[in-house]
Amino acid sequence: MHWRDGYIAVDWGTTNRRAWHVAPDGQIVAQFDDDIGIMAVPPGRFEQAAAEVRTRLGDLPMLLGGMVGSNRGWREAPYASAPAGMETVAKNILWIESGRTGIVPGISQQGISQQGAAGADVMRGEEVQVFGAIAAGLMAPDGLVCHPGTHAKWIRIAQRQITMFRTMMTGELFALLSRHSILAAQLEADVTAGEAFHAGVDEALAGGDVLSGLFRIRARHLLGEEKRSGEGASYASGLLIGCDVRVGLTLGDARHVTLIGRPDLCALYAAAIARAGRETSMVDGAQAFLAGMHQLVETL
Template structure:
């Protein structure tokens, strides 16, 4: 089986054994935005030499801007509901392959407000078999971080925090970025930002502290990015419900350290999971759907 995690800015493909073990993997920057209008060609090139009959894809490839739009499934939802929402895709250049795309998830916040995720739910599916019965809290860090609640194997609620995108916008297109100079991550300054966010002030007020601390010389210009990162991640963590003790973290190698640091500083027990849990999730969904060549889990 070939598992495809196709996001907005990146494409990751995994070749899996029948039991879900990762045999091989490849990565490229041909995300949905870069591959627009040529999805078939990009996938053919990415899996060149892999002759597996089954291909299962997740992420923005199933969005309105992707290859084929697959409707959202309402929460609460577990493997059964998500697998039932998968749709088959026809491909001229991949004739003879059995190609599927998974749905995203929709959760009601309040009134007519909803939250959405597409791709991250597959990462959660890859963790479900490792989570004991009961309630669990997950943080999937990224450009748009997802905070997910799981109860007895089902996703019951989710929220989206635009932490990563806000960081990029403020660094590149705001007055805050004009003070910044390139520099390595500074853990002590990062923690100061996390602590400021925990004080209960408004985010918009805390953001201007990046400028004041830089102008007045309290924070070196090369460390202002770390300070801003701490403030934004710290405010993201403010949404975690009181009484939560453990947080399951899924993050890339570049985000794992700051998120682990921030969560630990807030007193949470942090359980770290690899991003490859998306491949496990696709295998679990394929097995639940009963697709050929996939061993039941």
């Protein structure tokens, strides 16, 4: 069994799993995705879950990235310390089976930066996408990256290395507000990048009080001051993403931000970043992940 004969790449997150059979030239032979994230795997059953992936995609070497390497995953893969590039990450792959099954380590950041912009932080999975986007020529080797999601990442890149990053719990906060807060009934509508979203973004970018802004969604509903039904979700999203962007942009003075992730979510961030006067480009998250995994495999 040799990596040069093809391999399996797995993006194994908290709630979802995506797997690809990749040919030696990087082309996709087969793939699947399901909802068997790490939280759905009982203790002691990860080996069986990985064997099931091979049953579906072939008896091939397997490289896994994402939360599967966390303390809630198959086995905790120690972080590589920032600043770190592709070579550092490759050297720190945790081998479950030598040369056959490995877990990408992720990257950590400790202490306070010289600029005071970021402190202790960690990432798992986003580093693969960043290095993949650079390797595939989808972004420059220097600049600022935003990775929207449940825990959004802002990442500064210099000479192909991740030098500093910051995590925002934007997506998780919006989900909690939508499901478990007094605002839940006002946050049921789909979020769109329209007038209400832009109003929330502008308020946050100007340094407005996000917490009181959120409660105003309820007050305006009770007092009949909503301009249109369902605007609360877009306004709340704008407030949170606007705050995310305002803080994230402090990580660098780049006029351009590369967005990596789901197209729909990246589009909302692009709209917010545009309100801050910056330009954006978007990179598909799965494409970047596969490019990163292929680059890692080529170092083995």
